Amino acid sequence: MAMLNIVQEIAIYIDRFHNLDLFQQGWYQMKITMRWEDSEYVSVGTPARIVQYEASDIGSSSIYGAWRIDDIDNSFSTRPFQIKYARQDIHLCTMITFRFLLDRFEGLPTTAVIMKFELMYAPTVQNGSNLQAFLDASSCAIHEFRLPPKSLSGLHSYCPVYFDALHYVLVDITVHVSILRATSYHSALKVPSNFGINEAVVDQGYGMLNRELDDVVDVKDVIRTKALLTAHDILLEELLKLSKAIDLTIDISELVSKGNNVEFLNYVPRASQVASNVEVSVQGKPQNGLEGLNGALDFQNVEKLHSFSKSEMLDCFNSLGDQMLYLWNNFLKFHRDNKTKVLDFLRDAWAEDRKAEWSIWMLHSKVEMPHHYIKCESHGSSTKPKHRRVSSSLKVSDEPPQTAATRAELHRRSITQMRINNRSIQDMQVFGDPSRMPIVVVERVMNAPRRTISDNSYMKHIELMESHSLQTQFNSATVDNQLMSKVDAFTLKIVVFVHGFQGHHLDLQLVRNQWLLIDPNIEFLMSEANEDKTSGDLREMGQRLAQEVISFLKRRMDKASRSGHLGDIRISFVGHSIGNLIIRTTIADSIMEPYLGYLHTYVSLSGPHLGYLYNSSSTFNSGLWLLKRLTDIRCIHQLTFTDDPDIQKTFLYNLCKLKTLYHFKHIILVSSPQDGYVPYHSARIESCQAAVHDTSKRGRVFLEMLNNLLDQIRANSSQHRVFMRCDVNFDTAAFGKNFDSFIGRAAHVEFLESDIYARFIMWSFPQFFR
Incomplete structure (x- = not known):
């Protein structure tokens, strides 16, 4: 039985609920749950910690009650809020983290996580308690997203929630994913709801683990240590990217002291180098060549982990775990202090990625605008009438509509054979069944010069209209x-x-x-x-x-x-x-x-x-x-x-x-x-x-x-x-x-x-x- 356990932590920041097109006034609430995608395992993510950021709507009559955790379905529900009019903003400003134990995997997760956002609704009570009314709230819309296995090692992304055409809203959400060290081994798949990350709790499991050491290193321990190293590398790189993007410093000067095992840092020398370099960062401008950082791992040296004793492996794992906890907590603090700038940066990055993300269903081409006057076959030829059959000689397959439909159908068939395996969050409204999405063929027509005025030009009698100033x-x-x-x-x-x-x-x-x-x-x-x-x-x-x-x-x-x-x-x-x-x-x-x-x-x-x-x-x-x-x-x-x-x-x-x-x-x-x-x-x-x-x-x-x-x-x-x-x-x-x-x-x-x-x-x- 492996003793070095890791956990998956997924943090969701809920910033703003913007009503675009809700048809009913009343009380609404967001309910969030997480689960593994495969049906074989029924384990779900457990809410681990909640942080209520400062919000302008706190104390407002638009928000009522408090957020809630349901231990039965391991769900988190935001505070109920009242929608009164179109394009209304409710600033929720709440960070919720979910946690999964990864003891079902040898190393990194191989199964995707499904994030489920549920919109709950209760009508406004004229003469009664709003709280009592909301206890009878029912689900009116669902929007699910898929976190593919590649993203579970580390991800920071904007994730807009729209729900559906009958409940058209925009919920500004960012998702932050990392792998952390578990405090101790749990045979259950469920983490207690009061489970939190702090150094006192982390240190509690060391004595028990040390007592069970032997001379043989479990292969799973090596794999999980490598998984933690991978997550460490991604988290450090993402912190650097965010710091540069918003031109603010993330203080991780204590990172070296957290790596307290000298032998471990010798085996992974670049990790300690990264820590010392970032220590002297200046307003988000990294020094000593951090721009070219491809990772804190030297995989040839990492292979020496197989030669470690269990005691050495445990020291390495705990030392790396300390660094990960320090980096993760530092990021969460940085996010809270700069939530708007982080949200804006991630939203802009998301918008830039849409063209590439959705190019699966789009075909692009360029054509030239005809330079000449389009004419019928008899134009300019002999006035002698031509006796010919027009439509009967044309095959159906030669008709442009049929040709366009055939081209799109061939592309649709190719999508069914495609394995979509990227790192981005996948919107299940689109990725749920990719073969059912519309195929869009975009034809960019390159403008030709305007035809010269001639007998064939029907624009010759039309004068160019000058635009009139509206300043008058x-x-x-x-x-x-x-x-x-x-x-x-x-x-x-x-x-x-x-x-x-x-x-x-x-x-x-x-x-x-x-x-x-x-x-x-x-x-x-x-x-x-x-x-x-x-x-x-x-x-x-x-x-x-x-x-x-x-x-x-x-x-x-x-x-x-x-x-x-x-x-x-x-x-x-x-x-x-x-x-x-x-x-x-x-x-x-x-x-x-x-x-x-x-x-x-x-x-x-x-x-x-x-x-x-x-x-x-x-x-x-x-x-x-x-x-x-x-x-x-x-x-x-x-x-x-x-x-x-x-x-x-x-x-x-x-x-x-x-x-x-x-x-x-x-x-x-x-x-x-x-x-x-x-x-x-x-x-x-x-x-x-x-x-x-x-x-x-x-x-x-x-x-x-x-x-x-x-x-x-x-x-x-x-x-x-x-x-x-x-x-x-x-x-x-x-x-x-x-x-x-x-x-x-x-x-x-x-x-x-x-x-x-x-x-x-x-x-x-x-x-x-x-």
């Missing part, structure tokens, strides 16, 4: 605003979300929430101007939205001007389905002209920019035909170019002539080949084979529209515009076999009911959303 909107001194320092300038960032046909103003709330997570300083407008009014004329919808946007913008500008200097304005739009045509109609409205120079990012989710010409879905086409025959929905006629006998007088044809996309700095078109409600080429603003082969007037009109839109997207030589097409391929197995899947509606609605694809896109390109 203010009554305050214009000169003072122009001379103000950039430090004092405030940027007003407004994002407008526009629903689609027969939609609701909250349809895009999941995308909005993701945007808020990236930039909590945005002001957002969930458009209601056209709710229950999407069966009419798109012109009227655009006018209503324009008036709503202008009114919202002026209110926010007045508020910003009263509170400080308004340095810049950024106006972004997000639309779903025909909401994108409403947005483009709004941009073309004359009352928006003074604000065009401030347009920033445009995100189109499955928008029919080129209408419903050449829609390949016969089922949907039949539905449209029936809808037009039985009802008088004006926008359906506009989408299908039947609002005027002359196709060149139709609404959508003339909308494409207006510069509705020209002023946006970033244009992101999100489409799906599985979407049967919007033609694939229309959502992506690209040509299709049917249009190129069509020699009729309809084919020429379609290509005119396409070229007009591409001309708007092409950047001037003085501009830098980002144009991306993001192809989202959902897991169709999750849709099931139903009528919505059959007609292609399921994928169209999935843009509203899922936010995973939005996470992948927005966190991979956060610069477009800040």
Whole structure:
């Protein structure tokens, strides 16, 4: 039986509970449990110590009662807090540590740990005790994370908790992991709840261990000593990294005295060197070459551990254990004194890692914007008509939607064979079943120079609109605003979300929430101007939205001007389905002209920019035909170019002539080949084979529209515009076999009911959303 035991310690710091989108007011509470991932063992992590940091909310009516440890399920629950309104902050500022005995492993853990965060809810009691009400609290949402075995040797990471779409919050949490020495051997898998780390307790087990020594060193003792050495190396390196990042010194000057076994320090000379070097650190700037530290271990010398007697091995283990306890306690003190700076650093590091972390589900490519005018096959050729079959000669497998879906499916199959074995915390909402996540194909379109003015250019009659200064909107001194320092300038960032046909103003709330997570300083407008009014004329919808946007913008500008200097304005739009045509109609409205120079990012989710010409879905086409025959929905006629006998007088044809996309700095078109409600080429603003082969007037009109839109997207030589097409391929197995899947509606609605694809896109390109 091995006598040198180690424990796994996992510290969770709960900083802030931010209510993004909780639908119910009431009392909430966070409950945390930990367990090994494998089902063979039922042992769980035991709460070991709790530290309540100073918090501004202590004593506030928003927080009630005290935190609680349940010895039955070994859970920790925060203090109950009351949620009264959206975007409310509750500062919990609590550090809880959990501990696992590692006697089931020979050395380092080989099984992952599952962290379970549970949101508890109880309604507010009007005439009664809030405490009694919360005793009846029930679980309303769960968010789990996986700590892979590689992370259990040592980790310091930000870990945002979101729960789910119906309980959208952000809990700022950091996780800190290390391996420590156990005070004595315990045959049970459970550590008592009052078990804590302090030197007096650590020293209690020495006498008993010394009495049981013999001359033979257990192999497990060597392995566990090496495990402790590995954790020592990682912890020291992470302390150094944090110290440098926030430019503050971590005082570990007593580390040498903790390594009280001279023979041990001779065998691991670099450990003592590290200790003496850090002793003279200056404001987080390490000296004597610590930047190049790869570890405190000399593994060739460590192998000499096998030649130790049990007494020598015990001295080495205890000496190293003292150092680890000293470093760990020093870190916890450092964290408490600098919790905000540590949190900010780890959150920034987490955000930087998202693109690499989620690249598993993303494919990237670059294509050139066409330099030339896209034309049909008969353009410029003999006027003699060509008798050829258009659609029947095209194989289904040659269609771009099918090609895109096939490419994504092949990548999905490769993910099922992939072994994801990294050191980062894994969000189980994403990593729970990696093969079920959407595949996002990102096509970065490299802008070509604008085409020269010619007979083929449909932009030649459109004059470039000069951006108008909004400073005239203010009554305050214009000169003072122009001379103000950039430090004092405030940027007003407004994002407008526009629903689609027969939609609701909250349809895009999941995308909005993701945007808020990236930039909590945005002001957002969930458009209601056209709710229950999407069966009419798109012109009227655009006018209503324009008036709503202008009114919202002026209110926010007045508020910003009263509170400080308004340095810049950024106006972004997000639309779903025909909401994108409403947005483009709004941009073309004359009352928006003074604000065009401030347009920033445009995100189109499955928008029919080129209408419903050449829609390949016969089922949907039949539905449209029936809808037009039985009802008088004006926008359906506009989408299908039947609002005027002359196709060149139709609404959508003339909308494409207006510069509705020209002023946006970033244009992101999100489409799906599985979407049967919007033609694939229309959502992506690209040509299709049917249009190129069509020699009729309809084919020429379609290509005119396409070229007009591409001309708007092409950047001037003085501009830098980002144009991306993001192809989202959902897991169709999750849709099931139903009528919505059959007609292609399921994928169209999935843009509203899922936010995973939005996470992948927005966190991979956060610069477009800040």
